[in-house]
Amino acid sequence: VISFLITDTLEQEIARNPIGFNTFVGSNINSSGAWNLDDSKVLIGLMEKYGKKPQDIHDELFKMALDRLKKQSFQNINLLINKHRVMWMTDNDILIYIKAGLDGENPSRIDFPWNYRRFNIICNLYYHAMLIFCAIGSFMVLKQLLSGKLKNTSEYFIIFLFIIISGIIAIHMIVEVAGRYHYPAVSLFALVAGYCLCLAGAGIRWPWSRIRGTG
Incomplete structure (x- = not known):
């Protein structure tokens, strides 16, 4: 139609x-x-x-x-x-586009060429940290799923996100790949990684929680 x-x-x-x-x-x-x-x-x-x-x-x-x-x-x-290397290994394509679009006559306040390497490290460090937490969060929820211990809608939502991420990975095992093509999945990675951090935070007795009487 x-x-x-x-x-x-x-x-x-x-x-x-x-x-x-x-x-x-x-x-x-x-x-x-x-x-x-x-x-x-x-x-x-x-x-x-x-x-x-x-x-x-x-x-x-x-x-x-x-x-x-x-x-x-x-x-x-x-x-x-x-293809997986091209698609998922780095997250610095945006820097390439910024560099290509720089205006030599009207440069920005930030010396982008001089800071390029630093920006590259920051982008990839953040991206890989997010991937690690996403993998841990997915593993934790899948483990609960296999053991039949899923408790709330948040965990089912993470399973749903995991299925979408798996679908994106599977599709790009077949079709054309490029580093920027993983951008739609980044927000999903962030949600799953955030869930992992929430679980970790809930299970940690922070030093200041004792001071406030909540530990």
Whole structure:
């Protein structure tokens, strides 16, 4: 229905299942599943072949992706590992975009190029700390789920978030990856990590709690 409405509004056919190109790029072991010029040239060639038939283009690219994955055989294991590295290892893409958009004639008050390395460390340190707490929080809730000891809606909500995060990870094992593509999951990581910290805080007897008579 949505595809029909968009096609009718734009008066131009659009793809009903536009997964071909993303899957084709995601299967490229040489680029670790990231965007690359060679695959884009293949896309342009198919656009010239099929004209204004976008779904045919995606269907053809999807078949090519399957053929590529079959030919790569066990090398697909390395592909998956490299895709996870591209997707989840760092969280500093925003710094690259800021650096590219700097105005040399009107620099900001902060010397961004000089502080770039420092910002890079801060971004990745915060990101990895969040991932660690997210993993711990997920493990704690899953452990309670398996033992049948889930007690409140908050824990079920964390399970729901965990399912969404797992889905995002699973999807990008197939389609194209880029460092910035993990941004939608960052807020979910933060929620699960925050839950973990709340659990830890509830179980710790802080020194000042004794002074206030709450310990």
